[in-house]
Amino acid sequence: MAQTERTLYQFPISHYCEKARWVLDVKGLPYTLKNLMPGLHRGVAKRLAKGRGTLPVLVDGSVALGDSTEIALHLERTYPSPALLPPPGPERDRALELEEYFDGIGIHVRRWAYGHIINGGADLGRMMFGEYPAPQRWLGRLMVPLIKRILVRQYHLHPPQLEESRVKVLEGLDRLEREIGGDPSRYLVGSSLTIADIAAASLLAGLVLAEGSPYAARPDVPMPKAVGQMAEEARLRPAGQWVLRRYQQDRTPAAPSRQAA
Numbered sequence: 052m053a054q055t056e057r058t059l060y061q062f063p064i065s066h067y068c069e070k071a072r073w074v075l076d077v078k079g080l081p082y083t084l085k086n087l088m089p090g091l092h093r094g095v096a097k098r099l100a101k102g103r104g105t106l107p108v109l110v111d112g113s114v115a116l117g118d119s120t121e122i123a124l125h126l127e128r129t130y131p132s133p134a135l136l137p138p139p140g141p142e143r144d145r146a147l148e149l150e151e152y153f154d155g156i157g158i159h160v161r162r163w164a165y166g167h168i169i170n171g172g173a174d175l176g177r178m179m180f181g182e183y184p185a186p187q188r189w190l191g192r193l194m195v196p197l198i199k200r201i202l203v204r205q206y207h208l209h210p211p212q213l214e215e216s217r218v219k220v221l222e223g224l225d226r227l228e229r230e231i232g233g234d235p236s237r238y239l240v241g242s243s244l245t246i247a248d249i250a251a252a253s254l255l256a257g258l259v260l261a262e263g264s265p266y267a268a269r270p271d272v273p274m275p276k277a278v279g280q281m282a283e284e285a286r287l288r289p290a291g292q293w294v295l296r297r298y299q300q301d302r303t304p305a306a307p308s309r310q311a312a
């Protein structure tokens with residue numbers, strides 16, 4: 052039987068893309084990764100998924116989806132094993148509600164992290180384009196000053212908004228700790244991994260600089276002090292420990308046929 056053509060269009064650094072990769076990997080589904088250049092991504096994403104033009108976009112056979120939650124729900128419906136949602140009922144509703152909540156926290160993690168990375172003078176080019184093939188990597192690095200200006204404008208990376216996001220992120224950590232009863236070994240809902248755990252762990256990984264995530268500390272990309280300090284503080288908390296554990300125990304590696312394009 053012919054294998055379904057499955058392609059994930061992504062930015063390697065994006066935590067919403069990491070969430071989609073994680074669901075694909077847990078389900079053991081092979082896929083091709085296509086890294087798009089910022090700027091050109093919008094046209095491609097809109098053409099494929101007719102959405103807002105953000106990434107990730109998953110093309111799974113004849114189906115195209117342009118949002119990480121839609122991707123996760125599509126994969127759960129189409130490839131139900133292993134299950135990443137409880138059966139219909141209150142537990143499933145709770146998992147979906149938590150998934151949505153942590154998706155919202157992801158916006159604040161991104162704003163807080165980009166704000167400090169850009170203000171702190173970290174090597175954004177290396178972070179964003181390290182996984183691209185040579186011509187795009189060079190082009191990407193040349194585009195960094197422009198990308199920084201666009202990020203500042205698009206995500207409102209100004210001091211009052213960064214402070215607002217810092218507060219929201221800390222609220223997210225508090226909520227996570229309430230949901231797991233302060234126990235980093237517990238899953239958010241029931242006794243196994245769900246889409247809610249994947250959303251929370253992937254969207255908070257950048258805050259904790261979690262090993263095994265795309266945001267693990269790298270000696271070639273020193274982080275600004277504020278980013279390192281936040282990671283250190285978060286790691287001292289059950290919430291930070293929980294993120295590290297999810298990456299250690301539940302971040303299934305990609306199926307062997309995955310390739311970067």
Ligand SMILES: N[C@@H](CCC(=O)N[C@@H](CS)C(=O)NCC(=O)O)C(=O)O
Binds near residue numbers: 065067117119154
């Ligand atoms: N709710 C969307 C958010 C996706 C999102 O914001 N993606 C960012 C990368 S982290 C993006 O594509 N930004 C570029 C743009 O907005 O044009 C999802 O879950 O997929």
